[in-house]
Amino acid sequence: MTRLLTLLLTLLLAACASPKLRGTGDLGLVIERASGQVTLVDTSRRQPYARIAGLGDLSHASVVYSRDGRYAYVFGRDGGLTKVDLLEARVVKRVLQSGNAIGGAISQDGRIVVAQNYTPGGIKAFDAATLELLSEVPAEYAPGSFSKVVGLADLSGNRFAYALFDGGEIWVSDFSDPRRPQTQRYPAGQQPYDGLVTPDGRYYLAGLFGEDGVALLDTWQPEQGSRRILQNYGRGEEKLPVFKMPHLRGWAMAQGNAYLPAIGRHEVLVVAGGSWQEVARIKVKGQPVFVMARPDGRQVWVNYAFPDNGWVEVIDTLSGQVIRTLAPGKAILHMEFTPRGEAVWLSARDDNRVVIYDTATFEKVGEFPAQAPSGIFFTSRGNRTGF
Numbered sequence: 481m482t483r484l485l486t487l488l489l490t491l492l493l494a495a496c497a498s499p500k501l502r503g504t505g506d507l508g509l510v511i512e513r514a515s516g517q518v519t520l521v522d523t524s525r526r527q528p529y530a531r532i533a534g535l536g537d538l539s540h541a542s543v544v545y546s547r548d549g550r551y552a553y554v555f556g557r558d559g560g561l562t563k564v565d566l567l568e569a570r571v572v573k574r575v576l577q578s579g580n581a582i583g584g585a586i587s588q589d590g591r592i593v594v595a596q597n598y599t600p601g602g603i604k605a606f607d608a609a610t611l612e613l614l615s616e617v618p619a620e621y622a623p624g625s626f627s628k629v630v631g632l633a634d635l636s637g638n639r640f641a642y643a644l645f646d647g648g649e650i651w652v653s654d655f656s657d658p659r660r661p662q663t664q665r666y667p668a669g670q671q672p673y674d675g676l677v678t679p680d681g682r683y684y685l686a687g688l689f690g691e692d693g694v695a696l697l698d699t700w701q702p703e704q705g706s707r708r709i710l711q712n713y714g715r716g717e718e719k720l721p722v723f724k725m726p727h728l729r730g731w732a733m734a735q736g737n738a739y740l741p742a743i744g745r746h747e748v749l750v751v752a753g754g755s756w757q758e759v760a761r762i763k764v765k766g767q768p769v770f771v772m773a774r775p776d777g778r779q780v781w782v783n784y785a786f787p788d789n790g791w792v793e794v795i796d797t798l799s800g801q802v803i804r805t806l807a808p809g810k811a812i813l814h815m816e817f818t819p820r821g822e823a824v825w826l827s828a829r830d831d832n833r834v835v836i837y838d839t840a841t842f843e844k845v846g847e848f849p850a851q852a853p854s855g856i857f858f859t860s861r862g863n864r865t866g867f
Contacts, residue, residue, distance in 0.1 A: 504549030505819070507566050508858035510827065510834055511541045511554075512851040518554065519850055520569055523818050523825075523858060526836055526846040530569035536560040536576075541855055542583040545862030546608065547590040552857070553608070555584040561595055563611060566859070573611045577604055582630070587638045588865075592658050594632060594640050601626035603642060605658055614658040621647030621665075631675020631686055633866045635699050641684040643672035643695075650675070650686055650697050650706055666706040668695040677866040678753070679733055685709075689743060696756060709756040710749065734777030734797045741768035741782075748782060748795065760800055765791050770814065773797075774839055775821035783812045783826075792826065794842070804842050808835045816856035827853035 510519040510528075517533040535541075537558035544553050551572065552564040559578035564571055580599035586592070586608065593606045601619035606612060619627040627644035635641055638655045648670055653663045670690025677684050677699070686695040693711035698704055732739035737759065738751045748771055750760035766788025773780050780795040789811050794804040809828025816825050823845065826835050829852050836846035861867040 502567065504566060504859050506859075507549065508816070508856065509543060509552055509554075509564070509566070510825075510850055510853050511538050511543070511855040511857075513538045513541065513829070513854045514852035517851070518552075518564065519853075520566055521825075521834075523823075526823075526848075528848055528850075532564060532569060532571060534571065535562050535574070538854070540582050543855065543857040543861075544584060544586040544593070544867070545857075545859050546586070547862050549859035549862050551608075552859075553584065553586065553593050555581055555595055557582065559595075559597065559599075561593070561606065561611065575606075575611050575613075577606070577613070583632060585632045585634045585640055586862075587634060587640075587655060588636055589638060592638060592655055594655075596629040596632040596642055598628040601628050601644075601646070603629055603632065603640065603653065605655055605661065607658075615655075615661055617651070617653050617661055617663055619644050619647065619651070621649055630673060633675060633677040633684060634681075635677060635684070635865075636681050639699070641675065641677060641697065641699060643668055643675045643686040645671055645673060645689075648672065648690075650684065650695060652684075652697075652699065652702060664702060666695075666697055666702070668706060669693060669708065678738075679865060681865040685738075687740070687743070694740075710751065710758055732771050732773030732780045734773040734780060737797075739771045739773065739780050739795070739797075741771050748780070750800065762795060762800060762802065764793055764795075764802065765805065772815055772817070774817055774824075775819065779839060781815055781824060783815060786811075789813070806837070806842065808837070808844070809833065813854045814856050816858055819858065819860035825856050827856055829853060 506524045508521050516535050519528045520530040521528050536556045540557045542555050554562040559581045562574040578597040581597045584595040593608045595604050604616040605614045627646035630643050632642040641652045650666045650668045653661045655661045668686050669688040672686035673689040675686040682700050684697045693708045695706050696709050697706045736753050740749045748762040752759050766784030768782050770783050782793045792806045793802050796803045808826045810830035813829050814827045838845045
C-alpha cells in the first residue's frame with residue numbers, strides 16, 4: 481500500500497509540473513517589426529500569451545506553419561529563417577541563409593521549407609525538422625545575371641512557383657527529390673513584383689510592375705506555357721506614384737471572382753475566375769495594398785498605402801459596393817481573419833497596437849499593445865495552399 485501511494489503521489493506531482501496542454505488551431509503570431517520579436521496570440525481569447533525576441537530584422541517578414549500548427553517558420557529581411565515552437569514559446573533553431581530575403585513557403589507534404597532571396601538571387605530548400613540546407617536554385621536568368629525572387633508559392637507534388645523580378649520569368653521547381661530539384665522556365669513580362677496561386681493550386685498569377693497585365697500559368701498543364709491576362713487594363717492612362725507595392729499573397733477569391741489590387745490606382749479589379757477576364761472595377765479610397773476575403777467570401781477587406789493607410793474599407797461581394805469605411809488606427813499594415821471569419825485582426829503600426837473587429841457588426845471587440853506590429857499570421861494558414 482505504501483508503494484502504491486508513493487507511485488500515485490509521484491504521478492500527481494508530475495502532472496502538476498507538466499506544461500499546460502493546449503491545441504494549436506486557434507494560435508498565431510504577430511510580427512513586431514521594430515524590435516525583432518514576435519508576439520504569440522490566442523485567437524479564441526483575443527490576447528497574447530508569450531513574446532519571443534532575437535529574430536533579427538523583421539522589417540519585411542512573413543510566416544508559414546507546419547501542418548500540425550505547432551511550428552512557425554519566420555522569414556526575416558536579413559535572410560534569417562527561424563523555427564518557433566508555439567507550444568513551448570521558444571526558438572527551436574535559427575539560420576542566416578542569405579543576405580536579403582522577403583519570404584518563403586512550405587511544401588505540400590510539410591517536409592521542405594523554401595526561402596526566396598533577393599541577395600543572392602534564388603531559392604533555398606531546407607529540411608523542415610532540422611533546417612538543414614538541402615539544395616538551392618540560383619535565379620540566373622542569363623549568364624552571370626541573377627534576379628531577385630518574388631511571389632514564391634507552394635504547388636502540388638512538392639513543387640514551388642516563383643517569379644524573377646529582374647528576369648521577367650516564372651519558374652517552377654520540383655523538389656520531389658529535394659537534393660536535386662528540377663526547374664522549368666516560362667516568360668512572364670516586365671518586372672513581376674509578386675505572385676499567388678489559386679486556392680485549388682492550379683493557377684499561378686504574377687502581377688507585373690513594368691507593364692500593364694498579369695502573367696498566368698496553368699500549373700496542371702504547364703506544357704501550354706504562360707499567357708497574359710488583363711493586358712489592356714489601364715493602357716493609355718497615367719498611373720499615380722506608387723507609395724507601396726501591392727501584395728497579391730493576401731488576395732481575395734470570392735463568388736467565383738478574383739479581387740486584385742490595381743497598381744498606381746484607387747481601384748480593386750474584379751476578374752472572373754473561369755475566363756480570367758475583367759468584369760468590374762471598384763473605386764476605393766486609396767492605393768490598395770492587401771485585398772483579402774473573409775473565409776466565407778461574403779466580404780473583401782482592403783487596406784491602403786500612404787497617405788491613406790489609416791483607412792480600411794469593406795466590399796460586399798454580392799453588391800460589389802463598399803459598404804463600410806473604418807479608421808482603426810495609424811498605419812494599418814496587415815489584416816488576418818480568424819479561421820472561420822467572425823473577426824479580423826488589424827496591425828496599427830504607428831499606434832503600437834493590434835485591434836480586433838467583429839466582421840458582422842464592424843464593432844471593435846478587442847485590442848492589445850505591440851511594438852510596431854506588421855504581419856499577423858494564424859496557424860489556419862498551415863492547411864491552405866499558397867499560404
